[in-house]
Amino acid sequence: MLDLHGxxxxxxxxxxxxxxxxxxxxxxxxxxxxxxxxxxxSPYAPLRFIATVYTTVIRGVPDLVLMLLIxxxxxxxxxxxxxxIYERFDYDFFINIDEFVAGVxxxxxIFGAYMSExxxxxxxxxxxxxxxxxxxxxxxxxxxxxxxxFPQMMRHALPGLSNNWLVLLKTTALVSLIGLTDMxxxxxxxxxxxxxxFVFFVPVAAIYxxxxxxxxxxFKAVEKKYSVGVVRG
Amino acid sequence: MKKILxxxxxxxxxTTMSVQAADWxxxxxxxxxxxxxxxxxxxxxxxxxxxxxxxxxxxxxMGVTCEWVVQDWDGIIPGLLARKYDAIxxxxxxxxxxxxxxxxxxxxxxxxxxWFAKKSSSYNATDLATLAGARVGVQRGTIQxxxxxxxxxxxxxxVRYTAADEIxxxxxxxxxxxxxxxxxxxxxLLAGDTRGGDFGLLGSFVLGDGAAAALRKRDTDLADMMxxxxxxxxxxxxxxxxxxKYFSYDIKM
Numbered sequence: 001m002l003d004l005h006g007x008x009x010x011x012x013x014x015x016x017x018x019x020x021x022x023x024x025x026x027x028x029x030x031x032x033x034x035x036x037x038x039x040x041x042s043p044y045a046p047l048r049f050i051a052t053v054y055t056t057v058i059r060g061v062p063d064l065v066l067m068l069l070i071x072x073x074x075x076x077x078x079x080x081x082x083x084x085i086y087e088r089f090d091y092d093f094f095i096n097i098d099e100f101v102a103g104v105x106x107x108x109x110i111f112g113a114y115m116s117e118x119x120x121x122x123x124x125x126x127x128x129x130x131x132x133x134x135x136x137x138x139x140x141x142x143x144x145x146x147x148x149x150f151p152q153m154m155r156h157a158l159p160g161l162s163n164n165w166l167v168l169l170k171t172t173a174l175v176s177l178i179g180l181t182d183m184x185x186x187x188x189x190x191x192x193x194x195x196x197x198f199v200f201f202v203p204v205a206a207i208y209x210x211x212x213x214x215x216x217x218x219f220k221a222v223e224k225k226y227s228v229g230v231v232r233g
Numbered sequence: 234m235k236k237i238l239x240x241x242x243x244x245x246x247x248t249t250m251s252v253q254a255a256d257w258x259x260x261x262x263x264x265x266x267x268x269x270x271x272x273x274x275x276x277x278x279x280x281x282x283x284x285x286x287x288x289x290x291x292x293x294x295m296g297v298t299c300e301w302v303v304q305d306w307d308g309i310i311p312g313l314l315a316r317k318y319d320a321i322x323x324x325x326x327x328x329x330x331x332x333x334x335x336x337x338x339x340x341x342x343x344x345x346x347x348w349f350a351k352k353s354s355s356y357n358a359t360d361l362a363t364l365a366g367a368r369v370g371v372q373r374g375t376i377q378x379x380x381x382x383x384x385x386x387x388x389x390x391x392v393r394y395t396a397a398d399e400i401x402x403x404x405x406x407x408x409x410x411x412x413x414x415x416x417x418x419x420x421x422l423l424a425g426d427t428r429g430g431d432f433g434l435l436g437s438f439v440l441g442d443g444a445a446a447a448l449r450k451r452d453t454d455l456a457d458m459m460x461x462x463x464x465x466x467x468x469x470x471x472x473x474x475x476x477x478k479y480f481s482y483d484i485k486m
Binding site: 010 | 266267268269273274275276277278302303304305307308311312314315316317396397398399401402422425426
């Protein structure tokens with residue numbers, strides 16, 4: 001068995017943080033992704049423009065750079081404002097942007113762009129006749145979305161979603177850059193103090209793999225739910 | 234839906250922001266805890282090392298409460314400028330590039346930089362010409378990196394790493410011929426591995442102006458407080474009492 005030199009519990013706590021960050025950013029990404037997809041398919045040009053800028057810029061810049069830019073950039077911007085107030089009004093204050101919230105929002109913001117594209121493709125895959133049938137039944141736009149579009153769209157979106165989720169999970173390792181100690185960072189600290197790097201990266205890799213396997217099972221179940229009524233093969 | 238989102242965003246914004254005034258009753262020290270024996274984390278997650286103890290002593294002398302903030306080295310200056318902490322207390326060597334961005338206190342220690350390589354190698358550390366064609370490992374953004382980049386550019390291949398322990402792993406793995414790092418860190422890393430016996434220190438020299446705490450430029454009042462406290466702990470024996478726990482030789486500056 002691996003000798004973790006007593007760092008086991010610390011790395012376990014790091015795994016909890018990793019899972020928290022991953023799940024919450026997934027929620028943010030899903031909401032942003034849905035909004036982005038709807039905006040991209042909207043008949044209003046300004047909405048389409050904003051959504052296109054969002055997905056293009058975010059998907060075109062490396063996650064690492066975005067993380068630094070959003071987290072430190074936002075804080076430095078906030079500080080510039082408080083410096084300005086200090087100089088003008090002699091009122092000194094400091095607003096601290098919480099690392100956890102910033103990490104979740106940044107990762108959510110990044111993956112929202114990828115989700116937008118996944119959802120957009122899935123929306124387009126739903127047969128137009130389905131929507132027309134819904135309207136013919138007298139459903140309003142909200143009902144058509146909830147009862148017809150969304151359930152059918154999800155079936156097409158799920159493979160892409162699970163893909164995005166797995167990439168997102170591993171992107172959470174970047175949060176150490178903004179001062180959060182996730183399991184990758186804790187493994188790094190532990191290996192630095194014991195000079196045994198591989199001992200700590202092996203359990204970390206195993207935990208990532210475990211989360212992956214569990215979510216594969218989860219996705220299978222959801223896929224089954226949304227494939228009801230569809231004959232395969 | 235929109236209203237709910239706006240309300241959520243508002244709640245989030247309020248709960249995550251805390252307003253603090255800079256009266257220095259609490260000083261937050263930023264540290265990258267991957268640099269034993271200066272700073273590292275033990276199995277309980279507690280910060281340990283020479284610089285951690287020195288930092289505590291300086292805070293005690295200043296009469297302030299210190300909070301340690303652990304931060305990755307790559308983001309350590311941005312974090313200071315973004316006011317995630319008030320001072321970097323993490324073996325940061327004084328150099329002109331950094332001095333443009335931060336305000337250094339007086340230096341508190343200096344350790345020689347050293348060339349480490351296989352004992353059987355034929356490199357001569359005092360004659361850089363013998364290093365032609367070698368693969369040299371340094372930690373990115375350190376004074377050793379600046380030195381190697383300056384002296385060996387075009388002659389040897391310089392490989393840059395984010396952490397000192399990674400450099401030594403590659404030295405053991407045979408992917409590097411030489412490494413240039415802080416002597417105590419290098420010795421500590423060699424001593425911590427069974428393969429360390431085959432490697433040794435080829436030569437050492439003093440590089441740079443020592444390590445100091447780094448502050449934001451506007452916090453000159455905190456710099457004055459820290460300098461005063463540093464001078465006191467250096468002269469009243471507190472510094473030496475901490476030093477003998479970690480080093481057999483004097484590193485005071």
